[in-house]
Amino acid sequence: MIPIKSERDLKVMRKACSVAATVLDRLCKVAREGVSTLEIDMAAKKIMSELSCRSACYHYRGPDSRYPGYVCISVNDQVIHGIGTADRILKSGDIVSMDVSVVYQGFVGDNTRTVFIGEVAPETRKLVEATDIALHKGIAAARAGNRVGDISAAIQAYVESCGYGIVEEFTGHGVGRHMHEEPQIPNYGKAGTGPLLRAGMTLAIEPMITMGSPEIFVGEDGWTVYTSDGKPSCHIEHTVLVTDAEPEILTIPMQD
Numbered sequence: 001m002i003p004i005k006s007e008r009d010l011k012v013m014r015k016a017c018s019v020a021a022t023v024l025d026r027l028c029k030v031a032r033e034g035v036s037t038l039e040i041d042m043a044a045k046k047i048m049s050e051l052s053c054r055s056a057c058y059h060y061r062g063p064d065s066r067y068p069g070y071v072c073i074s075v076n077d078q079v080i081h082g083i084g085t086a087d088r089i090l091k092s093g094d095i096v097s098m099d100v101s102v103v104y105q106g107f108v109g110d111n112t113r114t115v116f117i118g119e120v121a122p123e124t125r126k127l128v129e130a131t132d133i134a135l136h137k138g139i140a141a142a143r144a145g146n147r148v149g150d151i152s153a154a155i156q157a158y159v160e161s162c163g164y165g166i167v168e169e170f171t172g173h174g175v176g177r178h179m180h181e182e183p184q185i186p187n188y189g190k191a192g193t194g195p196l197l198r199a200g201m202t203l204a205i206e207p208m209i210t211m212g213s214p215e216i217f218v219g220e221d222g223w224t225v226y227t228s229d230g231k232p233s234c235h236i237e238h239t240v241l242v243t244d245a246e247p248e249i250l251t252i253p254m255q256d
C-alpha cells in the first residue's frame, strides 16, 4: 500500500521537508576545502537541534550495524552512505554529496545535494549537472495517472543519453511517517509499468549516477558504497508531492 497523505499530514510533511532542505542548505556552506567530513556531520547534528528536528539516519538499522552518523557524506568515488570521519579532509577537486533525512513532528523530509570543493574538473562538473537534470526529468514524470516506471524511464533515458552509469542496487522511495515507504523508485525501468501514481503521494526521487561502470561495493565500515572502478559518482535527491497538476518539490529551504 502506498500511503496517500491527507491535507493535515501534508501540512506537517511540507514543514518537515523545508526543514530538511534548510539543514542541507546550511551544510553546503560548511563543506569547504580543509574541513573534515566529521566536522560536517557534527555541524548537521547542531543545525538539526537548532531547527527542532532529528536525524532519520542516526542509528538507522542496517544488516549488521546501526548507522553511526547524522547525515550521509559521500566524496568522489563514494556513491552513498558515507560516514563522516576526522581523517577525511575535503580538498580542491572533490565532489561531496550530503544526504539529509530529518524527522520533524513525526514526518520525514529527505534530500541530497552534491557540491563542488574548489576547482573541480570539467568532466566531473558535467556528471553533477547531468545528475541534476536526470532528477528533474524524473520529477517531471511524477504526475497523477503516470506510473512509477515513468519516473524511472525518464531518469534512465537522460542518463544513458549522456553515457553515464546508473546504480541499480539502491532506489528512491516513498517517504512520510517513515524514511522508507512504498513504492521503491528505481532509476531505470520501463515507462507505463509499476504502481500508479496518485495525488497525495510523497516520493523521494534520487538518481545515483556514475561516470564509469555502475558496479559498486560496500566498504569495510559496512555502510559506505563505492564505485568498483574508483571513478566519481553523484547523488542528488528531492522529496516531491504528486498532485493533480504539476509535481511539487517539497524540499525547498525556508527563507531566512
Ligand code: MF3
Pocket (backbone or CB within 6 Å): 056, 057, 058, 060, 067, 071, 072, 081, 099, 100, 101, 110, 204, 206, 237
Ligand atoms: N537518506 C537515505 C535515503 O535516501 C538513507 C540513509 S541510510 C542511513 O534513502 F543509513 F543513513 F540511514
Ligand code: CO
Pocket (backbone or CB within 6 Å): 110, 172, 173, 204, 206, 237
Ligand atoms: Co532517500
